[in-house]
Amino acid sequence: MPDYKGIQGTAVQNFAADPPAPVTGQVWYNSTTGQFKYKDVIPTGAWATGGNLNTARQQLGGAGTQTAALNFGGYTNAPNPTALTGATESYNGTSWTELNDLNTARSVLTGVGATNTAALAFGGFTFVPVTNPVANNESWNGTSWTELNDLNTARQQPGGAGTNTAALAFGGEGPPPVGKTGATESWNGTSWTTTPATMNTARFAMGSCGATNTAALAFGGAEPAPLYADTEIYNGSTWTEVNNLNTARAYLSGAGTNTAALAYGGQIPPAKSALTETWNGTSWTELNDLNTARGGLAVVGPGTNTAALASGGATAGSSGATEEWNAPYSATEIITTT
Amino acid sequence: MTKTYQYCVAENWGKGFIDHNESSRITFKGLPGDVWQVPAYNKHANLWIQKVLGTPKTRDEAQAIVDGVITQAQATWDADNVANESAEQKVDRIGDRPVLITLEE
Numbered sequence: 001m002p003d004y005k006g007i008q009g010t011a012v013q014n015f016a017a018d019p020p021a022p023v024t025g026q027v028w029y030n031s032t033t034g035q036f037k038y039k040d041v042i043p044t045g046a047w048a049t050g051g052n053l054n055t056a057r058q059q060l061g062g063a064g065t066q067t068a069a070l071n072f073g074g075y076t077n078a079p080n081p082t083a084l085t086g087a088t089e090s091y092n093g094t095s096w097t098e099l100n101d102l103n104t105a106r107s108v109l110t111g112v113g114a115t116n117t118a119a120l121a122f123g124g125f126t127f128v129p130v131t132n133p134v135a136n137n138e139s140w141n142g143t144s145w146t147e148l149n150d151l152n153t154a155r156q157q158p159g160g161a162g163t164n165t166a167a168l169a170f171g172g173e174g175p176p177p178v179g180k181t182g183a184t185e186s187w188n189g190t191s192w193t194t195t196p197a198t199m200n201t202a203r204f205a206m207g208s209c210g211a212t213n214t215a216a217l218a219f220g221g222a223e224p225a226p227l228y229a230d231t232e233i234y235n236g237s238t239w240t241e242v243n244n245l246n247t248a249r250a251y252l253s254g255a256g257t258n259t260a261a262l263a264y265g266g267q268i269p270p271a272k273s274a275l276t277e278t279w280n281g282t283s284w285t286e287l288n289d290l291n292t293a294r295g296g297l298a299v300v301g302p303g304t305n306t307a308a309l310a311s312g313g314a315t316a317g318s319s320g321a322t323e324e325w326n327a328p329y330s331a332t333e334i335i336t337t338t
Numbered sequence: 339m340t341k342t343y344q345y346c347v348a349e350n351w352g353k354g355f356i357d358h359n360e361s362s363r364i365t366f367k368g369l370p371g372d373v374w375q376v377p378a379y380n381k382h383a384n385l386w387i388q389k390v391l392g393t394p395k396t397r398d399e400a401q402a403i404v405d406g407v408i409t410q411a412q413a414t415w416d417a418d419n420v421a422n423e424s425a426e427q428k429v430d431r432i433g434d435r436p437v438l439i440t441l442e443e
Contacts, residue, residue, distance in 0.1 A: 046361035051352040058433065075432060080418060083432075094353050108430065130420050131427040156430065173430070251433070270437040274367075291356050292368030296433055316370040316411035316436045321350055329358045 012036065018332060027335070036335035045327020046288045047276070050309065051095035055087045056320035057312045059157075059251070061111030062298030063119035063140075066309045066324055067093035069302035070116040070140065073124060075107040077318045081127060088145070090116045091302075091309065091322070100144045104136050110160040110299045112167050114211070117142030120164040120187065123172060125156045133175045137192070139164050149191045153183050157251075159218045160300045161210025161234075161258075165189035168213040168234065171221065173204040180204055180223050184234070186213045199239050201230050207254035207263050208300055210234070217258040217279065220266060222250040227268065231284070233258050243283045249273050251314075253297035255325075256305035262325065264310055267295030272315060276325070278305050292321055341378040343442055345400035346392030348374055360386050369439065370407035373400045401441045411436040 005011045013019075013028045022028065022039040029036050053071060060074030069091040076085050086102030102121060109124030119140040125131050135150035151158075155172030162168050167187035173180050182199030185192040199218065206221030206228070214236030221228045229248035232239045245263060252266030252273070261279035265272070274293035277284040294313035302309040308325040312318065348355075349372050356366060363382040367375035374392065376383035387394065395403070415435045419428070 042358075042362055044362070046358045047356075048358045048361055049350055049352060049355040052350065077414075080420065083418075125431070127420060130423040131431045267434065269434045288362065289365075291361060291366040314433045315368075316408050317414065321368070322352065326358055329362075331359045331362070 022332070024330065038333050038335060040331045040333045041328050042331050044287060045276075045306070045325055046329065047290050047310070047323040047325050049291065050093075050311070050322035050324045051091065052322060053096050053312055053320035054089055054098050055085060056318045057085060057087070058296030058314040058318045059108045060298050060312050061109045061121050061124075062253075062300060062302050062309070062311070063111045063113030064091075064116035064302040065114075066303040066307040067091070068116045069309050069311070070111070070113065070119050071096070071298065071311055072111060072119075072121055072140075073102055073106050073109045074312060075296075075318060084126065088140070091311070096322075102138055102145050103147050104134070104138070106134060106136065108156040110158050110169065112160045112162050112300055113140070113164050118164045120167050121145070122151055122160070122167070122169055123155045123158045131156075133173060137187075151192050152185055152194050153178065153181060155181060155204070157204040157206075157299065159206050159208030159216070161208060161216035162187070162213040163211075166213040168210065168216050170208070170216065170218060170234070171199050171203050171206055182239075184239070197234065197238050199232055200241050201228060201232065203228055203230075205250040206299065207252040207266070209254040209256045209258070209261050211257050215258045217254065217261050219245050219254065219261075219263055219279075220249050220252050231279070245284050246277055246286055247273070247275050249275070251295035251297070253299065253301040253310060255301040255303045255308035260305045262301075262305040262308050264301070264308070264325070265290055265294050265297045265313060267314075278327075287327070290323055292319070292323070294319055294321075341397075341443055343375050343397070344378040344383065344387075345395045345397060345441070346374055346376070346387050347372050347395055347400075347403065348387070348390040348392035355390060356386070369400070369404050369441070370411070371403040373403050375400075375441065397441050397443050404439055404441065408436050408438050
């Protein structure tokens with residue numbers, strides 16, 4: 001019977017501890033644990049836990065990447081009127097660090113930004129004296145937030161895409177008599193301009209993503225009822241309806257671009273959802289679920305469809321849990337011998 | 339009756355509590371009260387419970403913990419009111435009222 005050396009031409013290496021950087025396909029023997037192991041690549045993604053937020057919160061804003069992310073604003077577990085927060089935290093891939101707060105504490109806002117040192121926070125609500133959608137717009141420079149020109153239409157839970165110098169805001173829910181809206185506004189670093197294009201389905205509490213203010217994706221959401229699975233793609237001038245999510249839901253998060261996106265979490269009232277779906281530019285495919293179901297995640301989550309971050313959200317109350325999505329990812333497998 | 343799931347209580351410490359390997363091999367369900375549902379009679383799930391120093395719970399014990407946390411969250415939700423706020427505005431502000439979850443055997 002041929003052995004490993006006879007097939008591969010080399011013997012299995014013996015290590016006292018797992019090698020620090022094995023290559024895919026490498027087989028070795030760990031003499032300490034007495035196990036044969038090999039390096040594998042799992043093409044489908046999975047969620048792993050990351051560092052917990054210092055301030056548990058839901059309906060927050062997000063920006064950046066999986067290893068350089070920013071979370072800000074939201075609704076905490078504190079009693080009113082202090083539940084609304086402007087707290088800002090930065091993630092380095094391992095843990096969250098508290099930084100300077102938003103100028104206006106608010107919830108159900110939206111954030112965009114390619115890094116955790118340059119982000120934009122717009123929309124949301126404050127109490128004046130009840131839930132009041134606002135048009136506030138703030139820019140983050142890595143150290144502090146600066147108030148800039150407001151949105152033309154005050155709204156809570158709008159969709160978002162782009163960066164802090166080229167952003168897009170769409171949909172959301174305005175104060176009466178505006179209500180749900182499909183209005184779209186483009187940010188050039190100085191001011192917001194309402195575009196001729198409006199979403200085909202006005203809604204709020206959607207997930208969204210997009211790298212620029214000329215290429216965005218919106219999916220799911222509510223009007224506030226029923227729930228939507230509808231997906232729309234923006235090409236810089238018009239919104240076009242494309243294939244739906246597999247499961248309609250609201251208060252979900254999105255990461256990536258309008259050709260490679262990830263949709264995760266959400267609410268299918270009254271339950272929270274752990275569902276994860278990936279968008280390839282044409283259709284959605286279901287992948288491995290979040291380990292903890294939750295809604296009220298950031299509308300635009302940090303990262304891409306292959307390396308995303310889910311932080312905070314609503315479980316029984318506001319959560320501080322973080323999960324990291326990676327697809328594909330490398331895995332060390334143990335070979336079971338008999 | 340053969341169990342499909344097993345339960346434990348373990349505090350999520352953050353990075354490394356569940357890694358990608360474990361997540362791909364085990365279907366986790368994180369529940370209120372630091373309760374975790376994982377498959378029963380599963381080698382990987384058993385190893386994970388050992389790793390996180392999870393305290394095993396029967397389904398009924400886990401159900402009682404989850405019920406307690408959600409009942410408290412419901413009371414908090416019911417008491418969280420703002421003058422002149424409509425029911426819809428309240429849901430916009432803090433989301434839907436938490437609902438009880440029935441754990442599977």
